[in-house]
Amino acid sequence: xxxxxxxxxxxxxxxxxxxxxxxxxxxxxxxxxxxxxxxxxxxxxxxxxxxxxxxxxxxxxxxxxxxxxxxxxxxxxxxxxxxxxxxxxxxxxxxxxxxxxxxxxxxxxxxxxxxxxxxxxxxxxxxxxxxxxxxxxxxxxxxxxxxxxxxxxxxxxxxxxxxxxxxxxxxxxxxxxxxxxxxxxxxxxxxxxxxxxxxxxxxxxxxxxxxxxxxxxxxxxxxxxxxxxxxxxxxxxxxxxxxxxxxxxxxxxxxxxxxxxxxxxxxxxxxxxxxxxxxxxxxxxxx
Amino acid sequence: xxxxxxxxxxxxxxxxxxxxxxxxxxxxxxxxxxxxxxxxxxxxxxxxxxxxxxxxxxxxxxxxxxxxxxxxxxxxxxxxxxxxxxxxxxxxxxxxxxxxxxxxxxxxxxxxxxxxxxxxxxxxxxxxxxxxxxxxxxxxxxxxxxxxxxxxxxxxxxxxxxxxxxxxxxxxxxxxxxxxxxxxxxxxxxxxxxxxxxxxxxxxxxxxxxxxxxxxxxxxxxxxxxxxxxxxxxxxxxxxxxxxxxxxxxxxxxxxxxxxxxxxxxxxxxxxxxxxx
Numbered sequence: 032x033x034x035x036x037x038x039x040x041x042x043x044x045x046x047x048x049x050x051x052x053x054x055x056x057x058x059x060x061x062x063x064x065x066x067x068x069x070x071x072x073x074x075x076x077x078x079x080x081x082x083x084x085x086x087x088x089x090x091x092x093x094x095x096x097x098x099x100x101x102x103x104x105x106x107x108x109x110x111x112x113x114x115x116x117x118x119x120x121x122x123x124x125x126x127x128x129x130x131x132x133x134x135x136x137x138x139x140x141x142x143x144x145x146x147x148x149x150x151x152x153x154x155x156x157x158x159x160x161x162x163x164x165x166x167x168x169x170x171x172x173x174x175x176x177x178x179x180x181x182x183x184x185x186x187x188x189x190x191x192x193x194x195x196x197x198x199x200x201x202x203x204x205x206x207x208x209x210x211x212x213x214x215x216x217x218x219x220x221x222x223x224x225x226x227x228x229x230x231x232x233x234x235x236x237x238x239x240x241x242x243x244x245x246x247x248x249x250x251x252x253x254x255x256x257x258x259x260x261x262x263x264x265x266x267x268x269x270x271x272x273x274x275x276x277x278x279x280x281x282x283x284x285x286x287x288x289x290x291x292x293x294x295x296x297x298x299x300x301x302x303x304x305x306x307x308x309x310x311x312x313x314x315x316x317x318x
Numbered sequence: 319x320x321x322x323x324x325x326x327x328x329x330x331x332x333x334x335x336x337x338x339x340x341x342x343x344x345x346x347x348x349x350x351x352x353x354x355x356x357x358x359x360x361x362x363x364x365x366x367x368x369x370x371x372x373x374x375x376x377x378x379x380x381x382x383x384x385x386x387x388x389x390x391x392x393x394x395x396x397x398x399x400x401x402x403x404x405x406x407x408x409x410x411x412x413x414x415x416x417x418x419x420x421x422x423x424x425x426x427x428x429x430x431x432x433x434x435x436x437x438x439x440x441x442x443x444x445x446x447x448x449x450x451x452x453x454x455x456x457x458x459x460x461x462x463x464x465x466x467x468x469x470x471x472x473x474x475x476x477x478x479x480x481x482x483x484x485x486x487x488x489x490x491x492x493x494x495x496x497x498x499x500x501x502x503x504x505x506x507x508x509x510x511x512x513x514x515x516x517x518x519x520x521x522x523x524x525x526x527x528x529x530x531x532x533x534x535x536x537x538x539x540x541x542x543x544x545x546x547x548x549x550x551x552x553x554x555x556x557x558x559x560x561x562x563x564x565x566x567x568x569x570x571x572x573x574x575x576x577x578x579x580x581x582x583x584x585x586x587x588x589x590x591x592x593x594x595x
Contacts, residue, residue, distance in 0.1 A: 209424035212391050215411040216418045217438035217489075227437070231428040 077286035100287040113270035132195030140203035202236035238306035340367035341402040341492040348397035357383040359549035372540035381529040416493040417486035425470040432466040
């Protein structure tokens with residue numbers, strides 16, 4: 032959006048429109064439309080009867096919008112319960128990940144201990160391993176621990192991530208060591224430095240990690256599919272499948288529920304995106 | 319009675335802090351290498367409680383390394399370090415009860431100046447009125463009262479340096495380490511602050527170790543001056559002694575070079591000032 036606006040402004044002030052600019056703007060608009068089309072289709076489908084969803088050519092604005100879909104989704108399946116379940120898991124996972132990642136990252140970035148960098152390399156090397164490779168043995172392990180069919184299984188498994196540690200450590204390395212040293216001399220222990228100095232300074236990194244974790248956990252399908260089989264434990268993403276029966280699928284309702292499921296993700300993203308580029312860490316130092 | 323006991327114990331606590339005697343510092347055969355670079359090569363030095371010691375020498379001579387070692391930010395490879403008579407080899411920085419001014423300020427960017435100064439006192443679990451009183455007092459002495467509600471990012475270099483100085487001095491600790499605390503100030507500010515630091519030293523009765531590259535500053539402020547070169551101590555003497563009997567070789571050369579440089583600076587200033595009139 033800003034790119035488009037900036038490009039537009041430049042074109043306006045320059046008066047002589049260059050072909051290159053036009054091409055860039057047109058390409059950006061086309062790509063933007065391609066990205067937005069599925070969302071538009073989803074919104075439109077959520078207001079249609081099941082039989083009208085797949086009519087062709089696509090009727091983007093339904094002649095008779097069926098708002099009843101947005102009422103039915105709450106009664107046909109226990110959607111409110113699914114949202115509550117998803118929220119519980121997502122918030123727990125996000126909070127735990129922020130805590131564990133930033134604490135581990137502090138140690139990897141600012142403390143000195145034997146084999147620090149080797150351990151770190153080993154840890155982030157696990158990012159390269161796809162989850163599909165070890166999800167079955169992991170499932171067996173969780174079943175042995177008796178966590179199968181509990182929401183704890185999903186929370187515990189996702190409470191620690193190598194990616195989060197990596198992201199936070201990169202950011203902490205940009206915070207000057209002198210700040211930690213000054214804090215140590217001021218009498219703080221390492222946990223106090225982490226809590227009082229590093230965490231407040233790492234808002235941009237924490238926001239980024241919050242967005243990543245929240246979106247991934249909220250939208251997770253495979254994890255809940257494997258671990259949660261009882262209806263009362265299900266999350267939205269697997270709960271939506273209840274609209275699909277053996278011979279038919281309620282596409283209008285699925286799309287309506289999907290739109291509802293999208294709202295929290297959108298809210299989190301919009302609330303935190305402004306921190307993405309904000310950097311205040313080095314302003315207390317020289318220069 | 320119990321109501322009276324509480325404030326009284328508070329008064330006693332803060333009195334005890336102020337009465338905390340100054341620390342002696344003693345180094346024996348201290349060595350420190352960073353990779354293949356030998357930063358400190360056998361340092362022997364005894365500093366009396368309450369003394370004002372200046373460390374001078376060319377850049378890279380080991381002044382900062384020595385301060386960081388005393389502070390506990392780095393560990394010596396060899397040798398013994400005692401603060402107030404106690405071997406501090408296993409004492410972490412936060413338990414050494416000293417305050418330090420960093421050359422790069424190291425102010426907490428997310429906190430206001432007031433919170434920057436108050437934080438070390440809050441960590442020491444002082445009560446709110448004491449914290450406020452001390453912060454206000456030190457802010458007056460260093461002329462930063464009007465900056466208390468600002469964040470470090472909005473301050474000029476000189477202002478940041480005064481805040482960094484204040485954050486160390488507010489601690490009222492038995493030992494102060496100052497790493498080039500006035501290096502980013504202009505000459506008049508530097509002269510004014512020299513006098514204030516000296517006054518604070520008298521008032522606090524604490525031990526000061528003050529690293530500087532400015533000879534005039536060292537000679538003007540310190541009880542004794544330690545001249546360092548290439549990780550070794552070249553000479554320890556009073557200002558008078560250093561001027562009257564500089565050790566032959568490096569010290570004499572260093573002092574002379576600085577004097578010459580100072581004279582040249584003065585001459586350059588004088589010459590460039592003339593055409594303007």
